[in-house]
Amino acid sequence: MNIDVASTQSLKQSEMGQGATRAVAEFAVNLTYEDLPPEVISDAKRCILDSLGCGVFGAQTPWTQSVRRVVESLGQSQKSSAWGQKVKADPLGIAFINGTSAQGFELDDCHDQSMSHYGAGVVPALLACAEAFGPFSGKDLILATVVGFELGTRIGNTVSPHAFHRGFHPCGLTSTFASAATVGKMLNLDVEQFVSALGLAGSQAAGLMASQFGAMAKRFHSGKASQNGIIAALCAREGLTGVRDVLEAPYGGFCSTYADKYDLSWATNKLGEEFEIRKNGFKQYSSLASSQTTVDALRAIRADHGIRGEDVESVLVRTTNMVYVHCGWPYEPKETITAQMNLPYTGAVTLLEGTAFIDQYTDDKLRDPKIIDLANRFKVVVDPELDAGGPHEMRAVRVTVTMKSGQEYHQEQTYRSGHWRNPISDADLSAKFKNLAGRVLKEDAVESINAMVQGLETAAEPAPELGHMLQDVKA
Incomplete structure (x- = not known):
């Protein structure tokens, strides 16, 4: 991807600790499907498929059902589909449910350097909004996924591992940015709106690591991140402004607040040349x-x-x-x-x-x-x-x-199986999806979802059909 003069200037400013927020926003707004290398498109589809399998399996866990009951009690409009259960609600409620289930049994993807799991923040928001606000093509979904992963991982890299060592759960922090970026791209926000969406995401970033020792709270951090990202993007579209220098603000900014040490260059270094989604990995075990x-x-x-x-x-x-x-x-x-x-x-x-x-x-x-x-x-x-x-x-x-x-x-x-330097094959990832989804969904639905995601770039409007198949549960 070629970055224009204004973006190049923003990148130079960000190297001095200025303008990182605007630089990544400009990148996101200007990125097109045609800019994506074939391997990045393939990675996006792998991320979507893996998240769907994890989310379908996690649908019946006690923590996901707790969230589901809350969403249903609110009587929301039924525009989007929960995965692995016959529940519909508005995009905010469905992203909350599906984000919780996708991270619900420690099976979801992992971007090692930023110490976060972006599939559970990005994909629930992606499909919930695609059903509710469509039509969106398969290419639209792939592009929005790449944008979400790229901004989430890069922002995560700036504060990793220091935010974690301060006790913050990265999924609750940086997946909020990832979701906002995904939805912001789907909504065609302009640069100013996108900057505000990131600023509003930063104001909602949250998650405490103490939940790992014995609380269901960790399970819903990604669900809240997915939901909060949608709120950020929608509010930015309607004119609500966020902190415009949310990444680099020296007082009260995201990095300065959450990390003792941070490096803004991770947000912009080789932006548009190297894609962080290429460094996303997948789990073979049900543990952190x-x-x-x-x-x-x-x-x-x-x-x-x-x-x-x-x-x-x-x-x-x-x-x-x-x-x-x-x-x-x-x-x-x-x-x-x-x-x-x-x-x-x-x-x-x-x-x-x-x-x-x-x-x-x-x-x-x-x-x-x-x-x-x-x-x-x-x-x-x-x-x-x-x-x-x-x-x-x-x-x-x-x-x-x-x-x-x-x-x-x-x-x-040195590298766990599934790490990008020790990757698992497409066949193994597909087998993982079928194993997880096949425990909940009918066999025909599992095969159809797998096939649709594998050929997602050719689909005219896949979200409604995926939503239907993701609810084709066994009797």
């Missing part, structure tokens, strides 16, 4: 991304040496400070989220059962004495060498498994 390098390492040891979890004496995980803080704490059974966000539990169940997917986080296992006993024999420590790695290596681990016989096994894992 920070524990998944350990899962890969333990599965490799299990496969290579034929060990049994019952014969393990102890496990030492050397890793980065980010992983240590995020999930290295001692396991104490509380709620499902507690186990999914905890490395010792996730590692223990992997050693005992061979993986850490949906069936490893059922209620009966959260307090299983065998799992708890092994989890208590995990030790997670910071390895200074690993901690000195770059932003893409922030989840690297060196794992040592000591058997009751005294035998030791070692495994290093």
Whole structure:
């Protein structure tokens, strides 16, 4: 994509800490479908498909049903479709429901550097608004998805990992920008309106990391982000102004408020030349991304040496400070989220059962004495060498498994399976979608959704049909 003179000047200003907000807004407004490289189009479709699978599966979880009951109690107009359940509501309510379900079982995508999961913020807003405010073509949806991921990830990069270390949940913060950017692109906002949409998104960014230790609250952060982004874009279209320098404002701006240290250059560096959606990854396990390098390492040891979890004496995980803080704490059974966000539990169940997917986080296992006993024999420590790695290596681990016989096994894992530097194939991602969606939807609907998303760029108006198929639940 070629950026015009005004945009180039904004980029130069942003390098000095000025104009980053306007620079990304100008980029978003000027980007066209024809600017998108084929691999970026493919990545957008992968992000949409994965989010739909995660959202359909998460529809019947208690936390999603709590949100659904709230939305239905408000008596909203029925313009958009909830996924995996026969519920309709207005776009705000549906984005709230679907965003909650898409991030509802720790299966959703992950952009590692910004430490956030943008599919659950972007795709629910995208399809809710496409149904309600259409018609929108498949190309329109792809373009809006790319814009949302690009601005969300870049804004997330500016404050990562410092906002996380202050205790803020990145999904609640930066997915709000991603949703606003997605909807702003769909609504054809001009530059001034887009700047305000980002400013209004920043005023709504929220989410507390303490929810990871035992609360359903983490589940709805992406739902609120998706909903709040729609509010930001719609209000900007109607003339409500937001903080116009929301990213770079030295007092009360997004970066200066949420992070002790931040780097605005991440927002604009090679903007329009390199797309951050190319660095988005996908999960193969039902746990937070920070524990998944350990899962890969333990599965490799299990496969290579034929060990049994019952014969393990102890496990030492050397890793980065980010992983240590995020999930290295001692396991104490509380709620499902507690186990999914905890490395010792996730590692223990992997050693005992061979993986850490949906069936490893059922209620009966959260307090299983065998799992708890092994989890208590995990030790997670910071390895200074690993901690000195770059932003893409922030989840690297060196794992040592000591058997009751005294035998030791070692495994290093720098990039989790599904990371953009250790990617999963289109076939595997499609299989994941069919596995998740197939637990809720009829087989014909699963196949049709998969086919439609795979060929999304050829669809004239896919959202209403997708909305119908996403509600074709099993009896």
